[in-house]
Amino acid sequence: MRKFKTESKKLLDLMINSIYTNKEIFLRELISNASDAVDKLNFKSLTDDSMQVDQDDLSIRVSFDRDARTITVSDNGIGMTADELEKNLGTIAHSGSQEFKTENAESQGDAVDIIGQFGVGFYSAFMVAKRVQVVSRAYGEDAANVWESDGLEGYTIEPGERAGHGTDVILTLRDNEPGKDGEPGENYDRYLSEWALKDLITRYSNYVRYPIQMMVTRSRQKPKPEDAGDDYQPEYEDYQELETINSMTPIWKKRASDVEQKDYNEFYKSTFHDFEDPARTISFHAEGALEYDALLFVPGRAPFDLYSKDYEKGLALYSSNVMIMEKCADLLPDYYNFVRGVVDSEDVSLNISRETLQHDRQLHAIARRIEKKITDDLCDMRDNDREAYEKFFENFGRGLKFGIYNTYGGKADELGDLLLFWSAKEQKMVTLREYAEAMPEGQKAVYYAAGDDRERLSKMPVVTGVLARGYDVLLCTQDVDEFTFQAMREYVARDMPKIYEDDAAREAAEKAQADGAEPETEDRHLELKNVATGDLDLASEDEKKEAEEATKEHSDLFDAMKEALGDKVEKVAVSSRLVGEGEAPACITTEGPLSLEMEKVLKRGPEGEAEGLPKTERVLELNAKHPVFTKLAAAQDAGDSEKIALYAGLLYDQALLVEGILPEDPVAFSQRVCELM
Ligand SMILES: Nc1ncnc2c1ncn2[C@@H]1O[C@H](COP(=O)(O)OP(=O)(O)OP(=O)(O)O)[C@@H](O)[C@H]1O
Numbered sequence: 001m002r003k004f005k006t007e008s009k010k011l012l013d014l015m016i017n018s019i020y021t022n023k024e025i026f027l028r029e030l031i032s033n034a035s036d037a038v039d040k041l042n043f044k045s046l047t048d049d050s051m052q053v054d055q056d057d058l059s060i061r062v063s064f065d066r067d068a069r070t071i072t073v074s075d076n077g078i079g080m081t082a083d084e085l086e087k088n089l090g091t092i093a094h095s096g097s098q099e100f101k102t103e104n105a106e107s108q109g110d111a112v113d114i115i116g117q118f119g120v121g122f123y124s125a126f127m128v129a130k131r132v133q134v135v136s137r138a139y140g141e142d143a144a145n146v147w148e149s150d151g152l153e154g155y156t157i158e159p160g161e162r163a164g165h166g167t168d169v170i171l172t173l174r175d176n177e178p179g180k181d182g183e184p185g186e187n188y189d190r191y192l193s194e195w196a197l198k199d200l201i202t203r204y205s206n207y208v209r210y211p212i213q214m215m216v217t218r219s220r221q222k223p224k225p226e227d228a229g230d231d232y233q234p235e236y237e238d239y240q241e242l243e244t245i246n247s248m249t250p251i252w253k254k255r256a257s258d259v260e261q262k263d264y265n266e267f268y269k270s271t272f273h274d275f276e277d278p279a280r281t282i283s284f285h286a287e288g289a290l291e292y293d294a295l296l297f298v299p300g301r302a303p304f305d306l307y308s309k310d311y312e313k314g315l316a317l318y319s320s321n322v323m324i325m326e327k328c329a330d331l332l333p334d335y336y337n338f339v340r341g342v343v344d345s346e347d348v349s350l351n352i353s354r355e356t357l358q359h360d361r362q363l364h365a366i367a368r369r370i371e372k373k374i375t376d377d378l379c380d381m382r383d384n385d386r387e388a389y390e391k392f393f394e395n396f397g398r399g400l401k402f403g404i405y406n407t408y409g410g411k412a413d414e415l416g417d418l419l420l421f422w423s424a425k426e427q428k429m430v431t432l433r434e435y436a437e438a439m440p441e442g443q444k445a446v447y448y449a450a451g452d453d454r455e456r457l458s459k460m461p462v463v464t465g466v467l468a469r470g471y472d473v474l475l476c477t478q479d480v481d482e483f484t485f486q487a488m489r490e491y492v493a494r495d496m497p498k499i500y501e502d503d504a505a506r507e508a509a510e511k512a513q514a515d516g517a518e519p520e521t522e523d524r525h526l527e528l529k530n531v532a533t534g535d536l537d538l539a540s541e542d543e544k545k546e547a548e549e550a551t552k553e554h555s556d557l558f559d560a561m562k563e564a565l566g567d568k569v570e571k572v573a574v575s576s577r578l579v580g581e582g583e584a585p586a587c588i589t590t591e592g593p594l595s596l597e598m599e600k601v602l603k604r605g606p607e608g609e610a611e612g613l614p615k616t617e618r619v620l621e622l623n624a625k626h627p628v629f630t631k632l633a634a635a636q637d638a639g640d641s642e643k644i645a646l647y648a649g650l651l652y653d654q655a656l657l658v659e660g661i662l663p664e665d666p667v668a669f670s671q672r673v674c675e676l677m
Contacts, residue, residue, distance in 0.1 A: 037077025294346030313337035335403025575621030
């Protein structure tokens with residue numbers, strides 16, 4: 001007996017016991033191998049005129065023997081020589097199919113529809129079988145060979161017999177295992193039925209290109225004997241017939257109305273190796289200058305490597321049932337990189353090499369249409385299945401935001417309305433449109449705050465200040481959020497009810513409406529404003545005046561504080577954000593394009609603490625109504641510059657703490673606090 005190599009033994013054990021959790025997929029794996037073998041023969045015959053292969057004969061057969069407890073998967077494909085049996089089945093993780101693909105890829109492009117690639121699928125048979133025999137005869141050879149193994153120690157290869165080219169894989173099922181300790185046992189006999197095997201074939205292998213046939217038992221009425229009397233009762237008999245079990249027509253070629261969602265789900269899961277159903281299925285057929293079928297899926301969860309560099313986006317591109325490219329990246333924009341699916345077009349010529357394919361104008365036309373379809377479908381989900389959309393957004397929303405950021409806002413119109421943010425007022429996720437619709441009259445901007453923790457943000461003085469004025473604030477907790485908003489610059493709420501500036505115009509419009517005119521609409525351009533940067537322009541005329549007066553009156557105090565803080569801040573000023581006695585005594589805001597949060601994000605990035613990073617222009621804003629301010633003013637009057645310096649430092653540090661930024665010198669900060677005690 002030849003032994004499996006040591007590492008193979010370990011691998012085999014791993015394979016059988018851990019790679020697949022679902023034992024029943026063994027049949028799918030064996031059928032895929034059979035299909036590959038038939039495909040290889042078919043492919044070779046197409047390129048070699050001397051080979052006589054009748055395309056209509058190519059098939060896969062599944063049978064079982066209840067008494068012998070065997071299941072057999074046969075194909076009349078290319079078969080294997082003794083050497084190939086040794087190489088392909090004696091070495092785990094050696095994929096002859098992958099090799100075949102690589103060899104032929106050089107001469108023929110990727111025009112082979114071969115499934116196998118890892119070289120492990122075959123061994124899944126040992127999950128259900130205690131013995132596997134492979135009887136194989138290679139095309140063009142007279143002799144057959146039998147490979148046999150119990151999946152434990154090793155295998156044998158002996159000469160054998162087989163009528164024609166092809167392979168029979170014969171599994172002798174494991175003995176049934178009784179349950180123990182309350183765990184259910186394993187009943188391998190359950191596979192020994194026509195119904196069970198048919199079910200597995202349609203579930204896992206429905207779209208295999210070649211017919212998968214099975215002898216099935218049918219019942220028919222016996223012919224009525226000629227001498228049958230009046231009291232003749234019809235008699236029935238069972239007979240056997242070969243039936244093709246799989247549908248073969250690729251599911252994407254079927255009309256959506258003829259396919260059940262569960263079939264789409266099964267196709268999705270088996271093709272794209274996901275264990276969860278897709279969140280959305282989009283299927284369409286395009287006609288006109290360019291004809292194609294597309295079947296697209298939005299996964300129910302993000303693949304683990306979605307945000308890694310290794311993740312490859314793309315749709316499978318088929319032409320005339322042959323896969324040209326497994327992942328055609330040009331069919332999807334980056335921000336929809338999570339979409340999986342198939343595009344099948346007879347119009348995309350098979351002979352085009354990958355390079356020309358990538359610059360194919362037709363391909364761009366398909367890609368544009370696909371993008372539009374995905375966007376429409378996501379809008380539909382947002383409007384009609386909000387719960388699912390929120391889950392979708394949790395999975396993939398970040399990518400949409402990057403889409404806006406990476407196109408410098410170019411895609412803002414298309415993607416902006418797909419974004420969701422947490423509304424501090426509504427306490428739920430809202431779209432920008434919903435935010436705009438709920439705005440009180442007179443509000444001119446969308447207000448947001450950025451930071452990594454929603455809880456903390458909602459308590460920040462700059463946020464509560466805006467909320468207190470009756471305006472909602474979006475709490476943005478993803479690092480990309482603020483960059484996205486900056487790329488967007490503004491949000492355009494389209495077709496909003498028109499706001500009339502003067503009364504005469506309003507009255508005229510109301511009258512027109514009363515006479516049956518449609519209400520007028522307008523696009524509203526809303527600036528996206530970080531509540532912690534720049535002038536929010538929220539103060540009333542009175543408040544502004546008050547602030548101005550306070551600034552004038554206390555200009556010496558502010559100068560002294562600015563001097564104490566040095567270049568940590570650009571200036572110290574009276575706040576128009578913090579206006580109530582009960583609000584915070586001070587806050588840090590920024591001027592210019594860089595906010596504190598963005599500075600934090602950049603510092604975390606690959607550039608890290610690099611010297612060249614831009615710095616925020618900070619402003620220490622003071623609440624003129626707060627008792628602390630009165631104390632500061634008193635200290636200024638008393639000429640106590642030491643106290644002013646102490647307070648300035650403290651206020652600055654604690655305002656940073658509120659922003660989630662540690663004081664530059666925590667020791668000095670703590671000393672100052674103690675001094676006050
Ligand atoms: N019925 C068959 N006819 C001809 N060759 C076969 C057959 N079954 C398996 N083989 C050969 O054995 C190799 C190993 O099969 P295995 O199922 O382990 O891996 P695979 O199909 O290549 O990859 P994957 O693990 O992705 O399915 C195949 O690549 C193929 O060369």
